[in-house]
Amino acid sequence: MAAVDVVRRETVPCVAARGIGLRWGLATAAFLLAALLVGLAVGPAGIGAGAIVESTLSSLPFLHVHSPLDAFEHAVLWQVRAPRVALAALVGGMLAVSGSAYQGVFRNPLADPYLLGVAGGAGLGATLAIVYGVASTGSSAVVPLAAFGGAVAAVVVTYVLGRSAGAARTTGALVLAGVTVATFTAAVQTFVQQRHTDVLQNVYSWLLGGFTTSTWGDVAVAAPYIVGSSAVLVLHRRVLDVLSLGDDEAASLGVNVARTRLVIVVAATLGTAAAVAVSGLIAFVGIIVPHTIRLLVSTSYRAVVPLSLVVGAGFLVLTDVLARTVLSPAELPIGVVTAFFGAPFFAVVLRSSRTMR
Amino acid sequence: MIELHGVCVRFGATAAVRELSFAAGAGEWVALIGPNGAGKTSALRALAGLVSFEGAIALGGRDARRLGRREVARLVAFVPQKPETPHELTVGEYVLLGRTPYISPLGGERRSDREAAGRALRRLDLESFAERRLGSLSGGELQRTVLARALAQEAPVLLLDEPTTSLDLGRQQLVLELVDSLRGDGLTVVSTMHDLTLAGQFADRLLLLDQGAVAAEGSAAEVLSQGNLAAHYGANVRVLEEDGAVFVVPVRR
Numbered sequence: 001m002a003a004v005d006v007v008r009r010e011t012v013p014c015v016a017a018r019g020i021g022l023r024w025g026l027a028t029a030a031f032l033l034a035a036l037l038v039g040l041a042v043g044p045a046g047i048g049a050g051a052i053v054e055s056t057l058s059s060l061p062f063l064h065v066h067s068p069l070d071a072f073e074h075a076v077l078w079q080v081r082a083p084r085v086a087l088a089a090l091v092g093g094m095l096a097v098s099g100s101a102y103q104g105v106f107r108n109p110l111a112d113p114y115l116l117g118v119a120g121g122a123g124l125g126a127t128l129a130i131v132y133g134v135a136s137t138g139s140s141a142v143v144p145l146a147a148f149g150g151a152v153a154a155v156v157v158t159y160v161l162g163r164s165a166g167a168a169r170t171t172g173a174l175v176l177a178g179v180t181v182a183t184f185t186a187a188v189q190t191f192v193q194q195r196h197t198d199v200l201q202n203v204y205s206w207l208l209g210g211f212t213t214s215t216w217g218d219v220a221v222a223a224p225y226i227v228g229s230s231a232v233l234v235l236h237r238r239v240l241d242v243l244s245l246g247d248d249e250a251a252s253l254g255v256n257v258a259r260t261r262l263v264i265v266v267a268a269t270l271g272t273a274a275a276v277a278v279s280g281l282i283a284f285v286g287i288i289v290p291h292t293i294r295l296l297v298s299t300s301y302r303a304v305v306p307l308s309l310v311v312g313a314g315f316l317v318l319t320d321v322l323a324r325t326v327l328s329p330a331e332l333p334i335g336v337v338t339a340f341f342g343a344p345f346f347a348v349v350l351r352s353s354r355t356m357r
Numbered sequence: 358m359i360e361l362h363g364v365c366v367r368f369g370a371t372a373a374v375r376e377l378s379f380a381a382g383a384g385e386w387v388a389l390i391g392p393n394g395a396g397k398t399s400a401l402r403a404l405a406g407l408v409s410f411e412g413a414i415a416l417g418g419r420d421a422r423r424l425g426r427r428e429v430a431r432l433v434a435f436v437p438q439k440p441e442t443p444h445e446l447t448v449g450e451y452v453l454l455g456r457t458p459y460i461s462p463l464g465g466e467r468r469s470d471r472e473a474a475g476r477a478l479r480r481l482d483l484e485s486f487a488e489r490r491l492g493s494l495s496g497g498e499l500q501r502t503v504l505a506r507a508l509a510q511e512a513p514v515l516l517l518d519e520p521t522t523s524l525d526l527g528r529q530q531l532v533l534e535l536v537d538s539l540r541g542d543g544l545t546v547v548s549t550m551h552d553l554t555l556a557g558q559f560a561d562r563l564l565l566l567d568q569g570a571v572a573a574e575g576s577a578a579e580v581l582s583q584g585n586l587a588a589h590y591g592a593n594v595r596v597l598e599e600d601g602a603v604f605v606v607p608v609r610r
Binding site for chain 2: 014235239248294
C-alpha cells in the first residue's frame, strides 16, 4: 500500500476537459450520414438507398462499381435531390453553429443567429429585390444578393449603434441595438409590402424559407461563406468557454474580449447571411440544435460548437424531407416544419433531461 | 514583484483611485482595506490590467503598459469577488481555463497545461473533485476551486477581491490559511478585505484607502486604531491586542 501511495504522489495528476467523446462523435456522424441518405432516397421517383450508394461509389475512380441508375434517375438524384440536400445540410449546420456561437458570445441562452438584425435586414433586402429588382431585371437572381447585402448591412448598423451606446456594457447595448434595427427594418418592409400587395405571395414564400428551387449554383454561392465561417467558429470553441466566465475574467486570462467577440460575430453573421440568402428565414434551428446538444452531451462549447454544425446539418436535411413529403406533391414551407416539429421535440428533451434542474 | 507609482483610476469625472503608490515583494501579502467605495476593487482591477490608469505599474520590474494582455495574465492572476462559475463545468475543466494565457487563442491544451491544472488541484487538495460539477459544490469548495484556477495560471502575483465573502467563519480562516501557505512558494498576494481582524492577522501590511487615496499604511497595530476606524469607516469599535494580534470589535453606539 505504502509503495502505491508513493507512486501516486509522484505522478502529476493530469486533468482533461470533456470533449465530444468518441461515442457522441460517432453517433452524430452516423445521424448526419443517415439524414443525407434519407434526403437522397425520399422522393416521387423511387430510388433505393442501395442504388444511391452504388451510384455514389461509381463516380469514384478505381472502384469499378457500376451505377444501377438510368439517365433519368441519375439526373433526378444528382441534379434535383443532391443540391437540395447539400444546401439544406449547409444551411442547417450554419444556422445551428452560429446560434451556438451567438449564445456563447452574448452569454444568453435565447440568442439566435438572427439576434443582431440578420433576419430583418435580409427580409427587407429580399422584399425590395422582389418588388423592384425582379420586376425591372426579370431575373430572381438578385433576391439572394439583396438578402445577403441587407443582412450584412443590418448587422453593421446594429454594431455601430451598439458601440456608440456604450463600451462598458457592450453586449446588452448590442442586443438592444439589434432589436432597434429589427423593428425598423420590419416597419420598412411592411410598408413596402402594403404598397405592393401583388407580390405579397412571393415575399411570404421567400420569408418562410425553403429549398424548393435549390441548384448546385446556390450551393456554390453559399458554400464558401458557410465553410469559412463555420471553420472560424469551430476554431473559437475553447475561447467561447473562456468567455462564459464573463468579460472581466476572460480579460484577466489574457483574452482580448472585444476583438474575439467581433471576430465571432462577423463570422457568424457572414455565414448566417449567406445561409439566409439562399434559403430564406428558417427559424428555430439556431436555438433548438445547440440546446439539444447541451442537454444531451455537454454544455462546454468544445462539444456544442462542432456538434451543432453536424447535427444542425442532419436536422435540416430531415426537416426538408418532411417539408416536401407531408403534403406531397405540394410543399410545406420548411420554417413551419422546423417550428412545428422542433418545439415539441425540444420540450421532450427538456423534460427527459437529467442535467436540467 | 509589483510597484505602483501615483496610480489614478478615473471613471469619467470621478477618481476611484488617487495617487496610489505601494510595492509588494515576492511572498508578501498586502491587504487593501477601507470603507465601501474607497477604491479597493478599482486598485486591484488596475493591477490586473482590466481598467486604464494613470501613473505607473511595474510587474516583475517591467512596465505593465508595455506588456500584452497574455503577458500580464502570466504575471497576475485575478480572483474577482463574485467569480462566474458555470454550473455545468467540472472542477477540472474550470481549473484548465486558468491555463488560457499559455494556450494559443485558437488552440487546445497541451500536456503541460493539463499537468499544471493537476498540480493546482493537488495543491488545494481538490484532486478527488476533478470530475465534480461546479453547481454541486459548497461555498467553501467553490472558493478553493476558484483559487485553484488562479493557481493554474502560475502567475507570481495573486489578486484577491474579498476572498472570504459568503463563507462561514471556519471556511474564511481555512481559505486565508490556504492563501497564506501559497506564499511559501514565493507568491505575492494583494487582497481587499472587509474583515479587519482577519486582514490584520493574515496580511503583512495593511493599506487603508479612503476616497481613493491612502489614509494609513503599516502593520495591523499601526493602521487598525480606534481613531482611524472612526475617521474613515465612521465605525464605533474597540481595538484589542493580544499576543501581537489585533482584534477589531464593533461596539453598539
